[in-house]
Amino acid sequence: MEEQKELTKSVEKPRIEKVEAPVEVKGIKRLFLIAVALFCGFWIIFPEPTDLYPILGWLDEATAGVILLSVLSYLGIRIPLLDRFIKKRHKG
Helix, strand or coil: CCCHHHHHHHHCCCCCCCCCCCCCCCCCHHHHHHHHHHHHHHHHHHHHHHHHHHHHHHHHHHHHHHHHHHHHHHHCCCCHHHHHHHHHHHCC
16 A cells, blocks of 8 residues: 555656747737748848858847747747747756
C-alpha cells in the first residue's frame, strides 16, 4: 500500500501550457502588415549601399529581421525554432 502511494506521489502530471490564439487581423490592417513583411523580406535579401559599411549594414538588416519576425508573429505565422528560443529566454 505504501509503495503505491509513493509511486503515485513520484509520478507528476504533465504540465499543459496554454497557447494564446493569434489575433485575427482583417481588412486594410492585414494588407498593411503583409506589405511591411514583404518590404522587410526584400530589405534583407537584396543588398543596399549600407551593406558596404559592416556595422551599419548589420544594424539595418537586424532591424528589418526583428520587424519581419514581429509582423509574422502578429499575423499568426509561427517559426517553431524561434518560438522555442524565445520561450526558453522568457522562462529564465
